[in-house]
Amino acid sequence: MQPLDDILVLDFSTLLPGPMATLMLAEAGAEVIKFERPGTGEGARHTNPKLNGESIGFAVLNHGKRSVAIDLKAEGAVESLRPLIEKADVLVEQFRPGVMDRLGLGYDTLRRINPGLIYCSITGYGQTGPKAASAGHDLNYAGDSGLLSLSRGPDDNPTMPSGLIADVGGGTYPAVMNILLALRARDRNGQGIHLDIAMAEGAFAFAYWAHAEGVIAGQDIDSGGSRLTGGLARYRLYTAGDGRQVAVGALEEKFWQAFCDVIGQPVDLRDDWVDPETCAAEVARRLAERPSSDWAPLLEEADCCCTVVKTPAEAAADPHFAARGVFGRKLAIAGTKVSALPLPIAPGFRGPADQIGRAPSLGEDNARHAVVELEPK
Template identity: 75%
Template sequence: MAQPLKDILVLDFSTLLPGPMATLMLAEAGAEVVKFERPVTGEDARHTDPKIEGESIGFAVLNQGKRSVAIDLKAQDTMDVLRPLLEKADVLVEQFRPGVMERLGLGYEAVRAINPALIYCSITGYGQTGPKALAAGHDLNYVGDAGILSLSSGTEDSPTMPFGLVADIGGGTYPAVVNILLALIARQQSGQGTHLDIAMAEGAFTFAYWAHAQGVVAGQDIQNGGSRVTGGLARYRLYTAADGRKIAVGAIEEKFWQAFCDVIDQPQDLRDDLSDPETCAAEVARRLGREPSTHWGPLLVAADCCCSVVKTPAEAARDPHFNARGVFDRKLSIAGQEAPSLPLPIAAEFRSSAGETGRASPLGKDNIRYGAKSP
């Protein structure tokens, strides 16, 4: 099957994570992505650890398959290079604070005058308008402002950091990709582009839909770690086995809960985690703590009760299930060494061959191709 975005040209002015991951997904579906970076140093992500022979692994993972143009956006002759690309581009992705692109002469209205069909996607923390539009922030601030961090942030003595970058990826990358694709479909009917205002803090709200229902609509107080899915019940918690490994107990449905209780031989009078969740949980913890995870793992698999030993990222990459499905089949070249590419939620039939090995372009490799000065 032909790649659905094979004729789409994307101009990528974004850095670090949300925008680069969004354009990576577009590239994986066939789009030609031209990444613009500062001359000499490139974007900051090129210098982050860990590295292989001086090449950043994180940068390589997020920027494989893109073309690199090193250009000073403040230079007087910049528009001589950019105008031909702007005239034929389908999508532009930028991640500056509101107003920066305007000062560079690349704001939406200026670009729209050059190419009315262009889909212009701006990704920021708080959006293009509003009292906090210009405020600095990172993922932790965005999920904090969205109320999500308060739902499961650990104890007063031992605060727990979020395990993933929910706002950056869930509130930035995914909404950007979804809305860019929607805009491309809409353009087929109208012939016109649009300005997409993606605010990471707003996109984070979706990940706690139940908290919206309970805390906003119903107006109920939600205690830290006290809801059904944040540890308020014994049947949906993390416990520690004798070897220190964590056991993920996700036995929400009664049939799974009873099956799990049978595995650990939980007494019948201590299975009601609705009326007395803490007493119930204490006994579950005591029983799971008697044996190592190697003891519990096979028993939980056999019981098929939504309970499992928590894996490390390296263990997950070796999991026979993921390998049987080819999740890590796609390869990436970093400093001449082959490594697994980042798994992305793009259907296999829309991507290039899994046997192809991608890589991130060296800084400025494609300058001549696009009419820019040699870096």
């Protein structure tokens, strides 16, 4: 048995935050029904890259779910969903505030049908406030939370964030966490709840040090000037002689001294608190003298929190991750078996590791749930 194998999730979300959240719930055993537009389905079905005509990105986020194609604006569409609404445990939606209400699927309407429904709305700025109706994407939410200002790179070539922090960290993870908390609360009081997940707000937690320095202490924080964004020589990216980057994360003094010993950093240039730029320049010069293939074994032996930066393909092939089975789960895309996206769910809560999932074809579960594709009036 899995912890969520008795949970039914209705998924009205698209793209990344919601679909990844419902994927995690599905991986923990929940039945997830994804609702899509008839004819075209979710837009992500048509994104590149593709494998034999099937979108890889869509399959990675939507395998193991069911698909129902329905025009929610058609007459009788919402009423046809009533049997599912009555027995659903969770609903996840990602429209702008007010859209689900106009469709007849707002929380106040559905809780009268199903008082125990946990209704999770994921938006950029939340259900209320001056920006509630504003459009945005991960970059905007990360910018509004102050994250982008902390390490933006040179003004003539700003650095783009390497991960979708607001989408995943501010949307997906808070959604899953609060859904699970709501399920626990419902076990006690029998009541559902409307969860208001705002991605911009969820991003604040990723810069707790900036909150301490810039908000509470009131200090000015220069781009790249904080101890965790490049302000110290001991916590930076450097380029080795072959162009590969070395991630130096030697924050603690013992690790920093061990790293300096490996590269031969002069003792009088090791105090990066006094003169971080001079110290960093010497570290950069020394690392550039040899290729990363020379540095990697030396840094590994020193065990000083310094590693060569891997590409995604190299990371997936890392023997450590292979030993832990991180990429062991598979899914089928257009008949080809590929690695599934690793998810932070304990193996004991997931299905069999050798179970191969796949993304549903558009509307393949309409008949199963007695939902028909209703044409607009």
